[in-house]
Amino acid sequence: MSAADPVRHIPPADRVPGHATPGMVREEAVATGGMWAGFVRTAAHDTSGWHHHGGYETSIYVVTGEVRMESGPGGADVVLAGPGDFFYVPPGAVHREGNPGDGEAHLIVVRAGSGPAVVNVEGPAG
DSSP states (O other), X not given: OOTTOOOOOOOGGGOEEOOOBTTXXXXXXXXXXXXXXXXXXXXXXXXXXXXXXXXXXXXXXXXXXXXXXXXXXXXXXXXXXXXXXXXEEOTTOOEEEEOOSSSOEEEEEEEESSSOSXXXXXXXXX
16 A cells, blocks of 8 residues: 555445344445454444454444443453443453344444454353
């Protein structure tokens, strides 16, 4: 890439399915060697499977809806967020997102790092 490379426009119709985790739908907008960005939807009253993002740092912005993030030993650390809030997920942090609300939750996710962007696991960290 160079300073002369053009800016890319990625409208919703150009997003592609992202890595699958039960309970959420990821739509990939941008994936490079060190960064991933996309749109995530979680249905009302649904919860994703446990997962982590390997060597990636992850920033999550809540656009609409409610999000309940569980992480830490046994999943006991719980953070609730709503529109306008951000989450920061450190590399390797096992977590899952839930939507306790009555409407679909929409999130913007950006990851920086390398390796597999999503690793699904059986349960929370020990």
